[in-house]
Amino acid sequence: MTPDTTWIEPEIASAEDLRKLIAPVRYVLWDLDGPMCRLFAGHPAPKVAHGLVTTVERAGQPELLTMKERLLKDPHAMLTGINRRHPNSDLLTELEEWLTRQELVAVPGAFPTPHADPLIRKWSALxxxxxxxTNNSARAAAAYVDTRRLADCFPYIIGRTRDLHLMKPHPHSLLQALDVMDANPSEALMVGDAPTDYAAARAADVRFLGYAGNRPKVVALRKAGAEPSCIVRSLKDVWDALTS
Incomplete structure (x- = not known):
């Protein structure tokens, strides 16, 4: 970028956009890692990914991971990749349980997303x-909401199952949540931060609110098809729309 280059920020939702988006909402489906917290803030995901690679190699099956998956250092991408190529294997079951333990280790060091806790409490009180x-373990999600004293706000926690092909972008977790809440999809909203969240929301026919804490997140959601009118850079914008 040269000194004369103008950096154009991608468009995001206005206050009016957000008021229109949340006005009919009676049910909110929250992704965990991103909108609610940085789950791996104190136990970095790349470190977890390295541990997963080591576990696979010690099992004598390094070919289960592609070079791209190794470079991405995304534990979920690694699991879903292995599942595509070797579904229902005993090692896959062991790796999923290993990742669950890592997520539970990460919970005490998780960093709450700014404004998430008060927004959750206010919205729930209404x-x-x-x-x-979430694509994370339900056990880890339950442990996190308990540490934040938000358990009363979240009677339903739908997490990763052993059927890894049902992780988002598959709408399984959203459809299951709608079912147990007896919710009309037209009155439901998903709060997520990734293209997979947006795809799952579309497949479940629910509204979507994209939390994009930085410019690359905004760009990624826009490339996935999310409209600017449903993307925020801060949850304070949602708080303001809710309280206005």
């Missing part, structure tokens, strides 16, 4: 029902 719909 009578809106919540569920967690």
């Amino acid at each position: 009578g809106v029902q919540f569920a967690v719909t």
